[in-house]
Amino acid sequence: MSGFRDRILSTLAGQLGNPHGILGKGVAGFLNRGNRRAIEGAVEAAAVTPGATVADIGFGGGAGLALLLAGVGAAGAVHGIEPSADMLARAESRFARDLDAGRLLLSAGSLTGLPLADDSLDAAITVNTFYFVPDLAAACAELARVVRSGGRAVVGIGDPDAMAKMPFTAYGFTLRPVPEVIAALEQAGCAVEHRPLENRPIPHHLLIARPG
Numbered sequence: 001m002s003g004f005r006d007r008i009l010s011t012l013a014g015q016l017g018n019p020h021g022i023l024g025k026g027v028a029g030f031l032n033r034g035n036r037r038a039i040e041g042a043v044e045a046a047a048v049t050p051g052a053t054v055a056d057i058g059f060g061g062g063a064g065l066a067l068l069l070a071g072v073g074a075a076g077a078v079h080g081i082e083p084s085a086d087m088l089a090r091a092e093s094r095f096a097r098d099l100d101a102g103r104l105l106l107s108a109g110s111l112t113g114l115p116l117a118d119d120s121l122d123a124a125i126t127v128n129t130f131y132f133v134p135d136l137a138a139a140c141a142e143l144a145r146v147v148r149s150g151g152r153a154v155v156g157i158g159d160p161d162a163m164a165k166m167p168f169t170a171y172g173f174t175l176r177p178v179p180e181v182i183a184a185l186e187q188a189g190c191a192v193e194h195r196p197l198e199n200r201p202i203p204h205h206l207l208i209a210r211p212g
């Protein structure tokens with residue numbers, strides 16, 4: 001029985017860190033519903049304006065892409081960056097019109113190696129992705145590199161104590177104390193505002209990093 005439970009939890013954790021295959025389709029919808037409030041909070045904290053160039057890094061099911069596209073309007077641009085080929089393919093189909101219009105640009109990539117030029121973004125969001133990044137300093141340095149001075153990189157993470165109570169997080173998630181993530185963003189040259197976000201069953205933390 002415990003071997004079976006292990007397999008279920010490790011499959012779920014693996015899908016959350018890399019949604020793929022037939023299960024990945026269900027996981028994408030689950031992410032869009034379950035993370036809705038955290039994603040909306042991150043988009044709001046990013047203070048996206050019409051005409052801006054922004055990104056959602058590790059966009060999963062794509063709920064953040066839709067909100068960012070609405071925020072930047074017809075004159076803006078949204079970069080969607082994801083390591084999962086299946087999530088990229090799903091976004092290509094779901095947002096075909098925005099891709100054709102050149103308002104959405106999708107690329108394979110990781111937080112630790114963003115396919116974006118220095119200072120190319122007004123804002124970026126990345127929600128529930130940091131658990132899957134072993135090199136925290138590299139991810140923070142990349143965010144600080146691609147977001148222009150005065151722009152905003154919003155990192156959304158679940159409260160680590162609440163996350164630790166979720167049985168699947170024992171299978172490969174890195175749960176860092178919030179002060180550790182703030183310190184890493186500051187080390188990368190950002191001023192950081194911490195905005196707690198009420199959310200059930202997992203309260204979240206929005207870290208609004210502004211590169212200097």
Ligand SMILES: C[S@@+](CC[C@H](N)C(=O)[O-])C[C@H]1O[C@@H](n2cnc3c(N)ncnc32)[C@H](O)[C@@H]1O
Pocket residue numbers: 016017018019031032035039057058059060061064081082083084087109110111112126127128129132133
């Ligand atoms: C739990 S899902 C969150 C998806 C979406 N941001 C949300 O909040 O619903 C984690 C996402 O991070 C992506 N991911 C995993 N490792 C990553 C990395 N190193 N860089 C960027 N994204 C990553 C996964 O492919 C997956 O889509």
